Amino acid sequence: MLSPAFSRSLRLVPATGAMMLLAACASGGSATKPSPQVNQLYAQLDQASKGYETSVAQARAGNTQASQQTLDTSLNQLKTAAAHCPATPGCDPQRFFSAFDRLLRLKDGNFALGDDLVSMGDESPEGSESGKTGAASLPEAQRSVTLLRGQQLSQLIAMNGPVKAALEMWLTQWRGNLMDAYINYQFLRYQMWPEYQKQDLPEALLFGILAKESGGKVHAVSRSGAAGPLQFMYATGLRFGLNTEDGFDSRFDPAESARANAEYLDEQLKAFNNNLELTLAAYNGGEGRMRRLAGDDPSVSLYDPRIYNQLSQETRDYVPAVLAAAWLFLHPESYNLRFPRVDGAQGSVVLKRPASLTELTVCLGSAAGMSDGWFRTLRNLNPRLDPQVAQPTGVRIMVPKVLEKPYEARCTDGPWPILANDLHTAVLPVVPPSPPPAPPARTSNSGKTRSYVVRRGDTLTSIVNKVGCTSVQEVAEMNGLSHQHIKPGQSLKVPTCR
Template structure:
């Protein structure tokens, strides 16, 4: 067995399964451990040391001895953790702590390995392995580094991050899977931009998963746009302009470049404090710098900082970190990402077609049960998906769709059906003209007056009783966004009668 293949085989999933069962067990607090609990703690220490020995043996090339040592260490840890829940005085949190430490040890020492399914495969057939995202194993070697530091050492496994992990694994699980699939097809455009800036891929995935879920055309209610949700002014500062009517915040490569530049700028400002940097990305760097001042070593969770953050930012930072952590360690949390061949290719249209028509004729090619509309839009953000593109237009597609396009979308019934559906004529309903504004009943010659609201009054009853122009006019004069008034309130009224 080759050394790198063995490194990939060292999984913590069995360990995770045993330890995660302890989540429901109550901690014994500060109570003195019983003799039985002390014995379990001794086994825990031995197992942890055994794991470290296995790491050292594997790195020294002693594969057979390392495998034997590792198996014994994990068996001992599983047995000890299984007995903790039924042993008086045994604190399950100690086993969680060891689990967390071994994951971080794995990040530091198994640099050639990874438990992201499909990320350590060989490059797609026919590719040089040096274009796009470079060869996947090489990209993975630096995946955990952030300015020379291990990303896993910068993610504190505290309460908020644990809670976010649970959300991603339960209520947000579908969103996480969608984000992962979307990212795999965007990876060849986005990851090289992050790699050039010496930033970890897991961080890029975590931000994208939380911001847009990999939907390139996402726009928030506040106007943030694109896969990484840049506000317009911030995007301009990092070169995301409008070119020929196209907002480059929607360009995956350009937005990844701008995001990487922003993150590096803020990491320098906050002395590589990742939590503060993410908070600045969500809540504004000016606000974070005012809160932090010169103390860039302060924790985001310090009450002085945390209590002044918006709830959105309090939720945002741990959610990004948790998604990044799961990107690095999915199987350790009983999570398995789907295998996705995201290698990028292209087709040249043999006949005019829109992205929607291509989606219909491609169907579920390549096993994509949800169809290819989202992916085609993501990879071709400048194209109107409803507009037919002329013959000879080059369309970016996943490489695995190049053959299905030739087989399904050039000749035969599917492109005809797709075009027939796309050009269906809808009935034209004439627009209903807006009603003319109601005539004002105010004389226009008198002066405005005031009125003190009495108990039981409403704007409608006041207008009707005094013969004023309209409820809307009274509301506008008094700056009332809703018709809520209270006794004793003084209202300005137009001339009435």
Template sequence: MSLCSVFRPLRLAPAALAFALLGACASTGGSKPSASVNALYGQLDQASKGYETALQQSREGNLEASQLTLTRSLDQLKEAAARCGNTPGCDPQKFFSVFDHMLRLKDGDFGGDQDLDSDVDPSQAALAAGKGGAASLPQAQRSVTLLHGQKLSQLIAMNGPVKAALEMWLTQWRPQLMDAYVNYQYMRFEMWPQYEKADLPEALLFGIMAKESGGKVHAVSRSGASGPLQFMYATGTRFGLGVDNGFDTRFDPAASARANAEYINEQLRIFNNNLELTIGAYNGGEGRMRRAVGDDTSVSFYDPRIYNQLSQETRDYVPSVLAAAWLFLHPESYNLRFPKVDGAPGRVILKRPASLTELTVCLGSAGGMSDGWFRTLRNLNPRLDPQVTQPAGAQLQLPKPLERAYASRCVDGPWPILAGDLHHAVVPVVQAPVASVPSAPAARGSSRYKVRRGDTLISIVRKLHCSSVQEVAEMNGLKHHRLALGQTLKLPACR
């Protein structure tokens, strides 16, 4: 039995999967659609209109009616999608187009748990109550999706380069995407408020960070770009990043997010809110982008007049950032589920001296962190050398759920002892062999010789048995090895 014949309607999340199956199953002939196909297309149109009605009801605060309308329209859409797979002549691309349209409509517009595909579990990105204002931060899928009055999703063209980048993030780059998401959730309370103040969408911040560093605060590129958002030194200085008591503030998550937001807004003003050109300027340099664009800021990034002038890195960078931002908004629509992360900030006051590396050892895999907590501890304490022992009484930042784990694992018992023993292990130092410096040859004495008839420079040197024509010529300043009868030569003394 084929997969197509057993396809059944699913909850819409994975309506995207349903559409993908339809793409493999349906026949798309070039003939005029049959009555049954037209009926399916009509059902698809009704589902789309019902979805828009549900959105409007949600905006008006009528959540109960919105939920009923939403459920009805989604059921209608799933039913039509399932039937399309068994209907000759039905074009599944129409269902893909409607699905993409719905994704662009829905961002941040449904209240409560209503959503097209339940992108994120309601508790996934919610930050628990705690210090630092984390409790007031909105959930990830509810955060600002507008860019200067326009929905971010409306500004992301689902073209070939972006689709190709989506595939890369979902396959080869998937580990980096997942690491970036986890790293970001623990730094979110520092970084997102900077973007929120600048009226920029959180998904854009995540997209840039995922592509630039994967959320590694201390990342440094070969060109010298540094920090989670990879600022070059000169650009960072222009936006207030510099050295503070010996610390490069490009490595500070909050400071770098603030500087990045200022940069993005500056370039958006220059390029008349053209997001693709702005992102391209961030990667390839605003000077180069301005020269390429000239006065026509409405031009597409993909216009050959622009695109062909850019480096391959920038051509890849722009769609990669946009694709990561899109996945941040619509993960489950692409069969992607980000892990649940409690990113509430916490603090501990050390009860005993410890370095970040020692704390990583004694915390182990607390909270289910199989990769350990080293990266998170470094990201949250960027000014500290992870190898340097911090004194008792020092205050460190860490995720709030780790406060209890620290108290139970890192204050008393075997784990801090083990961690300290490993950290203070003495590694033998192997002295590199000292290269012997050849002693300068002892100064040779000299003697004098009076040139006789028939002498040549070669015959004189042969009598010495310890020198060369070149040495004797240089000692006497002879040119072309010419000798004069009666000339007195200085010769090296032979031993």
């Protein structure tokens, strides 16, 4: 077991290296033979990498003191080499990035997730007996989080251009969505994660799909009709047991959706020879299409032009986005990312007075440090309830355990439930619907006409429709027509429209 201080030091190595490597990006590569100075930097890099591997091996063997010394020496070598690369002609910064990526993968699976997270509204690690939440709070969580079919998940994620671009999006433009997805997931975790465990699938993959599909919003519905936290199409949902009972679509049930998703991925991983990228592409773009593209070679890369060029842009973006979110779930600290500590332990309250989910949201306020309020969480945990409909006294409402005491203190008596009910039952003025405006009439200019030569197939009605501002009767009277008879070649006078 590593000491907390040493564990923190080892976690900081990739993050520190990343900052140095970003500086190294400024230099360009050289196609010429490396100079002695460049070779010396590369030798320092190799030595630092080997030292890092040695420190990990020493830590696993329980030799904490020797491991810390080896780590310090390796880190200093890495700092020195990375700092000199930008100023050394011919030094290739990609070598340093490759080393960083390899060390990050070497570290994967060896240290607990969650032990450097910050509690919402509190720096103290509360919410579990061990002081850890999330993946670190469950037995054997680290093995389950990182393994896919017996392989390290991070070994299956190629750190290529699309994944790097997706990492940047999650860390910048999508950062708020990533944080919201993480918080939402922590409250849904006790329902969804066990279904992935049954199929021996990594939790990071579940989070990646959830973050990209719905952001952890249980009632999300796409423009194409995909629904629920994992966005099942209706027909696919039916194939995996997601149906409608008593008016409730079970695609919106977090546990059932996770079960169906895990079964689908298990099926497709077998079909695609455990090729994770093809499996995710099948989930987004359809397994039939992906099987046709892969043909007899399910081990072919998704990025093979024969496949990649045939994918929709949505699928090209989807696969790396899921993998990047999963990667950040495993390695947040290595990208200067700090997920909030969330106590997602399951709880419930029995209503002591009628209340809707919206009313409970108002009276709970920002309890337990939830600055954005609890509406989304209450909806997610009670997907069968209409949030606007008051539930009677005695109904059990699922809530995070951290809300059980705030409910008793704030929502059973006193001013807050009265205020919440007053807001909820406010009467809005009823405005009768306005009739749709009549289309503006087009009128003819009195006395102004033009000629129209009747063509084969014309009728007086079709001519009037072409003119657009007259009537059959008006044209018939203007031309002295009897019984509206016209013939090809005949010249008619018709009004000139404004």
